Amino acid sequence: MFGYVIPCKMELKIKDYEKVKAYYCGLCRAIKYNFGNMPRITINYDMTFLAIFLDALDSHKNEYIHSNCILHPFKKRNFIVNNSPLEYASFINVILAYHKLLDDIDDDNSFKSKIFSILLKGYLKKIPTQYIKTKDHIVKKLEKLYSLEKSGNVENLDELSHPFGELTAHSILDYYNDEKYQENLYYLGYNLGKWIYIMDAFDDLEKDLNHNKFNGINAVLNKDNLPYNEFRESVKSRINFILTSYARECSEILNSLPIEKNDEILYNIFNYGLLEKMDFVFKKEESTK
């Protein structure tokens, strides 16, 4: 369920585009130094967003370096270094990636995920004690989510996506907990988390239905066991409504937060990026016809 929260590239200024890239490369570098080379492949854009967002709440100046990396040996890249939101995001990134693999194994006994999770497990020991609480929190929320998914009697998508919304909210609050903005930060994370969860379910709807895998939207809304095409048409406007509502809420809350930098990137993500991603997923179907 990763890689949905990205900026709309065409609306970004070049300097902001380069900055996003430097955060991405910086996160990859942070994973390398905190864990090792192998977990670097689990990097994703949602965690880059987390770092950009948390860093935006802090006024310190970023430190850049220009260097090579293992994946791009001939072209030098910019990295943001010595940045605590990036460090934090690197831990969350690996924790979530590992648990996503466990979930995949549980879902379809995927061999690839099995091997990979065993490889990754060793690295998890490197999580410092200060983040253990966050990790336990994440694990608890995920367990709640999986038990809801399995229970089969969920009334609406809000109830189902609630644990993932809380997970995202606490991932933000565990790093930045200012009493004055606590509620706003919580709701921003909460709405974004639900947006990610439902977006992912809608994106995977066809794949999941064809392979008979669990899909949140199908489990909650497909009471008559409609085939994929009919079902998708019947829920399209409902999904569009809730996703737009979550995204709008995020964008409204953003205005009330004490943003010190990266404001144009964040504005872009919440006002163009999320909508672009939705457009892409909703129109995917029409373009393949």
Added chain:
Amino acid sequence: MKDPYEVLGVNRNASQEEIKKAYRKLASEYHPDKYIDNPLRNLAEEKMREINEAYEYLMKNNGKYVSEEELLYNVRIDIQQGNFSEAERKLNSINNRSAEWFFLMGIINQRKGWYDGAYDCFQKAHSMDPGNREYNQAFNSLNRRNDNYREPYGKDKDHDLCQICTTLYCLDCLCESMGGDFIPCC
């Protein structure tokens, strides 16, 4: 459920004793044993059930009874005061789910950020009472907020050169028709 005070024929601030007394009197009056071989037997049984239900309700709730209309009105006040968890608790205690119930539940869901629940409730309220202005307005205003949010994304942000040319051309034509001239060379 009918108003238990009406069923037992006592007034609203009757004491426990008075309620018990009224119940005993009615119970002996409508007791099924009295109606053996009577064509009104079914009716008496029905009445007996109501009496029992009303009595049990008042005993359980210490003689407090609030009708559904009153409860829904209280829910509205709670919502206005921002007391959403209390409003939700009250709504959940109502078994009869009317259009108004769904509408109020939709409002609470919306405030909680549960937009799927809100969508569902507003749709149900609308299908049960399609003509109700208040219900339709709540749903439409949510949709409008979403449309406003979408607007900058959908708008074409580049004013291309052609557009500028046509604007100038139109302006010139207008000026000329009024006797003036905006671009002298044409």
